[in-house]
Amino acid sequence: MRLTIVIPVYRENSRLMESLQKVTEFVRTARGVAVEVVFVDDGSPDNCAQVIRSYIERYGLSQMRLLNYAKNQGKGYAVGVGVQAAGGDLILMSDADLSTPLTEWAALKAAIDSGADIACGSRAVRGAHIGTPPPLCRRFLSRIFNRLVRIAGVHGIRDTQCGFKLFRAAPAKEIFARLRTRRFAFDVEVIALARDLGYRVDEVPVSWNYSGHTTVRLFSSGGQMLWDVFKLAIRRMICGSFKCEQVKRGENK
Numbered sequence: 001m002r003l004t005i006v007i008p009v010y011r012e013n014s015r016l017m018e019s020l021q022k023v024t025e026f027v028r029t030a031r032g033v034a035v036e037v038v039f040v041d042d043g044s045p046d047n048c049a050q051v052i053r054s055y056i057e058r059y060g061l062s063q064m065r066l067l068n069y070a071k072n073q074g075k076g077y078a079v080g081v082g083v084q085a086a087g088g089d090l091i092l093m094s095d096a097d098l099s100t101p102l103t104e105w106a107a108l109k110a111a112i113d114s115g116a117d118i119a120c121g122s123r124a125v126r127g128a129h130i131g132t133p134p135p136l137c138r139r140f141l142s143r144i145f146n147r148l149v150r151i152a153g154v155h156g157i158r159d160t161q162c163g164f165k166l167f168r169a170a171p172a173k174e175i176f177a178r179l180r181t182r183r184f185a186f187d188v189e190v191i192a193l194a195r196d197l198g199y200r201v202d203e204v205p206v207s208w209n210y211s212g213h214t215t216v217r218l219f220s221s222g223g224q225m226l227w228d229v230f231k232l233a234i235r236r237m238i239c240g241s242f243k244c245e246q247v248k249r250g251e252n253k
Helices: 016-029 048-059 075-085 102-113 136-151 169-178 186-196 220-239
Strands: 002-009 034-042 064-069 090-094 118-122 164-168 201-205
Touching: 002 016, 002 048, 002 075, 016 034, 016 048, 016 064, 016 102, 034 048, 034 075, 048 064, 064 075, 075 090, 075 169, 075 186, 090 102, 090 169, 102 118, 102 164, 102 201, 118 186, 136 220, 164 169, 169 186, 186 201, 186 220
Parallel strands: 002 034, 002 090, 034 064, 118 201
Antiparallel strands: 090 164, 118 164
């Protein structure tokens, strides 16, 4: 079994070295799976790419590689770049702050082994553990966002935004090839697309800690997320689903 971990990176310089060390430890201690890690630097204005590249070269980490480009495109775009470059049978998306420990991937894999095509880590279902909670204002925005997600037609998933998701490789590549939303609300479209394409999506409780450092800005990023989901809701109300855009498997083959 081969596992590719895709980690989008943007302005992570202040905590990057700690994350790199934790990722290295996971790669070295993983049992029963061959792990590769794809870091995708999303046009960071700091020296994230240089730090990652130097670290990989210094320790001779052939299991890790860096993809980067000059202009910031958004987290969804960055994850898509990593997914298309992934060589694993399974693809794990993880935030760079590792707010959900990589060892939690085993819980997601159990869902995949049970028949899921996508296993979404969740902070909102029974069994989840929140160590350090986010500030009250972020929790309030999250509730508003989740209501709009349901209006967009994505039901049954209580936490779409947890940055810890495991995919079978083929569904992941198909979904991200069709993805329109480039920024933080991309998770919602990923789940909507997956269901329209007939893939099974499971929600799995995980452990999570608020890191205290995030590139999601409460008003600018939050407003963009709400706008992206609103556009998704309008598209789905007009079309009923993405089938009107000919995204059923085989139609564009």
